[in-house]
Amino acid sequence: MNHDAYDDNYIRAILNSVKSIAMVGASPVNVRPSYFAFKYLAQRGYDMIPVNPGHVGKSLLGKPFVASLADIDRPIDMIDIFRNSSHIMPVVDEALKLSPLPKVIWMQLGARDDAAAEKAEAAGIKVVMNRCPKIEYGRLSSEISWMGVNSRTLSSKRAPIPTQGMRLSLNRMSVGGGETAASDRAAKNKSEP
Amino acid sequence: MTDRHPGFSTLAVHAGAQPDPTTGARATPIYQTTSFVFNDADHAASLFGLQAFGNIYTRIGNPTNAVLEERVAALEGGTAALAVASGHAAQVVVFQQLLMPGDEIIAARKLYGGSINQFTHAFKSFGWNVAWADSDDVASFERAVTPHTKAIFIESIANPSGSITDIEAIAAVARKAGVPLIVDNTLATPYLIRPIDHGADIVVHSLTKFLGGHGNSLGGIIVDAGTFDWSKDNKYPMLSEPRPEYHGIKLQETFGNFAFAIACRVLGLRDLGPALSPFNAFMILTGIETLPLRMQKHCENAKAVAEFLAGHPKVAAVNYAGLASDRYNNLARKYAPKGAGAVFTFSLKDGYDAGVNLVSNLKLFSHLANVGDTRSLVIHPASTTHSQLDDAAKVKSGAAPDVVRLSIGIEDKEDLIADLEQALTA
Ligand SMILES: Cc1ncc(COP(=O)(O)O)c(C=O)c1O
Numbered sequence: 052m053n054h055d056a057y058d059d060n061y062i063r064a065i066l067n068s069v070k071s072i073a074m075v076g077a078s079p080v081n082v083r084p085s086y087f088a089f090k091y092l093a094q095r096g097y098d099m100i101p102v103n104p105g106h107v108g109k110s111l112l113g114k115p116f117v118a119s120l121a122d123i124d125r126p127i128d129m130i131d132i133f134r135n136s137s138h139i140m141p142v143v144d145e146a147l148k149l150s151p152l153p154k155v156i157w158m159q160l161g162a163r164d165d166a167a168a169e170k171a172e173a174a175g176i177k178v179v180m181n182r183c184p185k186i187e188y189g190r191l192s193s194e195i196s197w198m199g200v201n202s203r204t205l206s207s208k209r210a211p212i213p214t215q216g217m218r219l220s221l222n223r224m225s226v227g228g229g230e231t232a233a234s235d236r237a238a239k240n241k242s243e244p
Numbered sequence: 245m246t247d248r249h250p251g252f253s254t255l256a257v258h259a260g261a262q263p264d265p266t267t268g269a270r271a272t273p274i275y276q277t278t279s280f281v282f283n284d285a286d287h288a289a290s291l292f293g294l295q296a297f298g299n300i301y302t303r304i305g306n307p308t309n310a311v312l313e314e315r316v317a318a319l320e321g322g323t324a325a326l327a328v329a330s331g332h333a334a335q336v337v338v339f340q341q342l343l344m345p346g347d348e349i350i351a352a353r354k355l356y357g358g359s360i361n362q363f364t365h366a367f368k369s370f371g372w373n374v375a376w377a378d379s380d381d382v383a384s385f386e387r388a389v390t391p392h393t394k395a396i397f398i399e400s401i402a403n404p405s406g407s408i409t410d411i412e413a414i415a416a417v418a419r420k421a422g423v424p425l426i427v428d429n430t431l432a433t434p435y436l437i438r439p440i441d442h443g444a445d446i447v448v449h450s451l452t453k454f455l456g457g458h459g460n461s462l463g464g465i466i467v468d469a470g471t472f473d474w475s476k477d478n479k480y481p482m483l484s485e486p487r488p489e490y491h492g493i494k495l496q497e498t499f500g501n502f503a504f505a506i507a508c509r510v511l512g513l514r515d516l517g518p519a520l521s522p523f524n525a526f527m528i529l530t531g532i533e534t535l536p537l538r539m540q541k542h543c544e545n546a547k548a549v550a551e552f553l554a555g556h557p558k559v560a561a562v563n564y565a566g567l568a569s570d571r572y573n574n575l576a577r578k579y580a581p582k583g584a585g586a587v588f589t590f591s592l593k594d595g596y597d598a599g600v601n602l603v604s605n606l607k608l609f610s611h612l613a614n615v616g617d618t619r620s621l622v623i624h625p626a627s628t629t630h631s632q633l634d635d636a637a638k639v640k641s642g643a644a645p646d647v648v649r650l651s652i653g654i655e656d657k658e659d660l661i662a663d664l665e666q667a668l669t670a
Contacts, residue, residue, distance in 0.1 A: 082491045084498045087295045094296075160500045183500060189297055196260060197297045197305065199313030199509065200324040200502050205250065209263040215283070226250055226259070226318060 054168060054180050059203070059225040062187050065155050065177060067221055069128035070098055072184075073120060073153075075142050076133030077101035079111050084159070085133040086111075088185040095188060096218045100127065120145050129155040131184055132162060139164035143171050152176060157184055192219035252319065252435065253536045260314030261529075274526045275307045294490060294498070294510060304514050308522035312529050316455070316465050317505075319434040319532075320447050323470030324505035326513060327463060327525060331430060331450025332362055333518035334464035338426060338446060339395070340516065341482045341507045345371030348392040352379040352409065353640045354402035356450075357630035359428070360641065363397075378640075382413040389421045394479065396423060400439055400579070401431035401565075403615065404625045404649040405642025406588035408565045408575035415443025422479070424472045430454070431587050431615070435539040436580045445472040446504065453616025454586075456528040457538055463520050463528050466508050470501030482507050489515075538618070538654055543583025545620075545660060546652040552661045553590050558598070558668050563642070564588040586652040587615045589625075592668075595646045599624055602648060605667035608659060615651035620660050623649050 072092060078085045093099045093112055101111040104118040117123055120130065120142075130153050132142050139158055146153055147170070156171045158164065158180040168178040189195030193202040194213055204223035213219055250258070261272050280299040282288035290296035299305055309327045317325040328334050339349065351363055353376045363374040375388040379398060396418045398409050411427060418425035424445035429437060433454045439447050449455055451463030474483035474496045483503055486492035490510070496503040513519060543566070550564035565572035566584030576584040592598040602622075603611050609622040613629055623629065630643035638644055652660065 081293065081295075082486075082493045087498065090290070090295055161497070186500065193262070194297050196314050197299060197307070197310050198324065198502075199305070199310055199317065199326050199505060201259075201314055201317035201322060203318070205254075205258045206262045207258070209268050210265040212265045224250070226255065 052168075052172060052178070054163070054165065054178070057179065057182070059191065061177075062179065062182070063191055063221045065129070065157075065179065066184065066188055066191065069155055071100065071125065071127045072097050072129045072131050073100040073102050073123055073127045074131045074133060075102045075120070076159075077103050077111055077116070078133070079106055079109060084183070088131070088133075088159075088183060091185040092188070094215055096216050120149060126151050127153050129153060129157055131157045131159065133159045134162065136162050136164050140167045140170075143167040146176075147171070147174055155179070157182070159183060160186070188219075188221070191221040191223065193223060194219060255315070255318045256435075256535050257533050259318035260311040272308055272311045272526060272529055274522050275302075276522055277306075278302050294493060294506075302522065303517055303519045304509060306519075306522045306525070308529075309520055309525040312451075312463075312520075312525045312532075313465065315529065315532060316434075316449070316451075317467055319438075319535075320429070320467045321434075321438055321440045321469075322447065322467035322505075324502035325465050325467045326505050326508045327451070327465045327520045328513060329464065329518040329520050330462045331428075331448065331452060331464040332358060333516075334448040334450070334466045335359065335362060335428075336366075337508050337512035337516060337518070338448060338466055339367070339372060340512050341504065342394045342424070342480060343370070343372045344481075346373075346392060347371075347394045348373045348375055348390060349395045349397055350375045350377050350385055350388045350393055351397040352377060352399065352402070353637070354379045354405055354407060354409075354642050355397075355399055356403040356428070356430075357625065357633065357641065357643065359397075359399075360630075360637075361632055379407065379409045379414075382410065382417060385414055385417045386420075389417070389423075393421055393423055395426055396421075397426045397428070399428040399431065400437045401585045401587070402642060403431055403587060404589050404629070404647070406431075406563055406565055406572075406585060407642065408572040408579055408584065410575055411437075411439055411442040411444060411579065418445070419443070422477065431585050432580060433535060433539060435536050436543070436582055436585060440467070440469040440471070442579070445469050451528045452614070454539065454542070455532055455535065455616075456524075457531040457535065457616060457618065458527070459614060459617035459619065461524040461527040461531075463524050466505065468502050468505035468508075470504075472504070474503060482511055487511070539583065539586075541654040542586035542652060545654065545657040546586040546588065546650075547583070548657040549650065549652055549660055549664065550588060550590075552664065556665075556668060558593055560591045560593045560646070562588070562590040564590075587649065589642060589647045589649045591644070591646040591648070596626075599646060599648045600627075601670075602667050605670040606663055607666070608655070608663040609650070609667075615649075617651065618654050620653035620655060620663075621651040625649050 427439035565576035625643035
């Protein structure tokens with residue numbers, strides 16, 4: 052599995068199939084990226100569960116915080132980890148003790164731990180690293196196009212009018228999957244010395 | 245199902261656009277409105293807090309303009325774009341995100357005269373300094389780097405000289421200095437050159453020229469390549485630090501590889517105000533649909549006219565990178581294999597006066613201060629676009645007193661050549 056770039060179909064299949072998402076490191080502070088993503092994904096119809104031991108007893112947009120993954124009372128499809136790369140492995144270890152196992156482990160923009168990814172993949176779990184599910188959902192549905200962002204997708208179908216709780220179609224024609232975009236190529240060149 | 249990769253012409257027609265949600269209108273509607281209603285108080289707060297995607301007020305974003313933004317981002321291979329009122333507005337907005345008083349940029353001397361003025365005079369009052377370098381001498385960029393340098397600025401094909409810049413070589417200097425490379429790609433358009441493929445971090449355009457292409461609408465755009473790490477050494481606090489105007493949001497942390505475009509929108513456009521009219525966005529979008537076809541014709545005509553002038557007894561020199569004899573021909577073959585653009589200069593053996601006569605004798609070429617129109621255009625830069633420069637700077641910028649600039653249109657080339665022939669012999 053190449054974790055430098057993902058085919059749009061890989062991301063699309065994940066976002067189309069998962070229903071419940073546990074967000075580890077969710078913050079109640081409304082300018083933090085995790086809050087943005089939590090709110091957006093809840094509004095797009097995902098069953099969101101905030102995981103943060105520091106906020107147990109409180110709730111995030113009406114959803115009660117839990118201290119750890121083990122405290123969740125129902126199967127979870129995806130774990131979205133809002134922690135630095137150095138804090139990924141313990142979360143993955145905890146996830147691997149769940150029954151049933153989650154289908155997807157997603158690490159937030161900026162977070163990457165290849166060893167943890169390998170471990171999860173060995174257990175049959177799909178892994179995404181260094182991406183934001185809010186941005187990917189907004190991109191594949193082209194909702195993000197309102198911000199002038201290149202969705203890298205095309206469609207000749209009438210656009211939906213997004214409303215609260217509505218799931219948007221992610222099945223647009225892709226323009227070159229992440230890995231062939233010039234900017235990704237250029238970014239790779241840049242990180243070479 | 246595997247991803248298909250549509251070609252440039254498909255993107256030029258489709259990227260960013262889709263049938264209107266309410267009416268099914270297939271052409272992109274002109275959303276001629278200042279403002280957009282909110283669903284409820286929470287939606288309003290989410291939009292203002294940058295938590296949700298959507299429209300608030302046309303100074304910050306507009307659905308017609310958003311189609312233009314995504315289309316140009318797609319054509320350039322960038323992550324996002326921001327359309328603004330003019331090419332000059334694009335430059336101010338870009339530098340507002342990068343520079344604090346006392347900071348410096350390095351700019352190529354071969355630039356559009358208006359950009360030289362903007363950097364030299366307008367930027368001075370913001371406390372932004374410019375160091376000039378020679379696009380033909382990469383080492384001159386390296387020598388100009390100081391601890392205050394925050395960016396390097398070049399044109400891919402320079403106005404008026406038509407010379408081609410070695411983007412990759414200058415990108416390497418920028419990378420070493422840890423600063424972004426900004427490329428003004430106005431004269432090339434992404435059809436001829438895609439600077440991001442060659443290491444640019446930010447691309448700017450005057451949409452007024454070939455992208456709009458019909459000489460009817462001002463516009464500018466900023467494309468974020470998504471390649472620069474703004475948080476590496478705290479040199480770019482607009483992107484890396486908590487923003488007080490948004491209650492402490494850090495833009496790069498929140499928006500990742502399109503944070504620069506967001507900064508330009510929510511800190512630049514929002515506060516400086518040079519919004520593009522949705523009507524102009526519509527005109528420019530319509531122009532972009534035929535960009536590939538027009539650029540082919542522009543380049544074919546320009547080459548034919550340049551060849552004609554090069555063989556004319558009254559012409560002293562033709563500077564067109566598409567000619568095999570031109571000093572920039574190797575760079576043109578590398579960076580612009582589909583054509584060397586359609587703006588170039590030439591000089592007459594009888595000097596300044598002969599140039600002035602030629603301009604007044606032309607019947608089909610229009611004498612005006614623009615380039616990149618369907619119509620062929622002519623101007624004498626030394627007395628107009630570059631008149632504020634002193635003589636030495638005129639020569640260095642490619643606008644010596646005896647030089648005439650042409651912007652070749654998409655008319656029949658035989659008619660353009662005939663017009664030049666009669667004007668040269670009149
Ligand atoms: C290369 C180049 N950059 C920028 C500009 C400025 O663009 P605008 O006139 O749209 O502000 C021009 C205009 O002539 C130009 O030729």
